[in-house]
Amino acid sequence: EAGVTQFPSHSVIEKGQTVTLRCDPISGHDNLYWYRRVMGKEIKFLLHFVKESKQDESGMPNNRFLAERTGGTYSTLKVQPAELEDSGVYFCASSQVGEQFFGPGTRLTVL
């Protein structure tokens, strides 16, 4: 069974540009999560979807970040416009009950 996949694995953009990260959860998992690790610090929770609904978006840093989950399947996280401090690794995870399974992350570099 395929695990959580994320695309792209790396993205390098300039300040002010837009970037969209994609996450494909494990098939059948209703719960989907986004996390971010900035500059070697702790991995921080961004938000949680249950199917297509946002259950908890308390960790979203500001309104430059927009997460969607079309039809309760894959999810996208758009950053517009990107700022230097948005650089980091963005992790996606999914779960059905209990354990969260994490993807390999997308490394975002904003120059």
Add this chain to the structure above:
Amino acid sequence: AQKVTQAQTEISVVEKEDVTLDCVYETRDTTYYLFWYKQPPSGELVFLIRRNSFDEQNEISGRYSWNFQKSTSSFNFTITASQVVDSAVYFCALVRVDNFNKFYFGSGTKLNVKP
């Protein structure tokens, strides 16, 4: 508020040495879960262990062992006879029972095991 502290940013050991990774947490909850994850160079977070706050028994799995001490709010991880393949970043995390969907991670400890 919940907080997880991994004070060791990076540790280097020589193969076959034992190494302990520290994890200290803060929470006002009486019931919670603690986790350890491994992040190998490939990037994904690999689940290692989950421990309920009610269960203070230490656990051993092969070369891995975990020491949970509620009195000191610590959940330390020891690798015995380390191997090069153990090189990775290790994260400790806390999850509240009433919101199992939100992980509070530490900043991670990078372990370098040299041959």
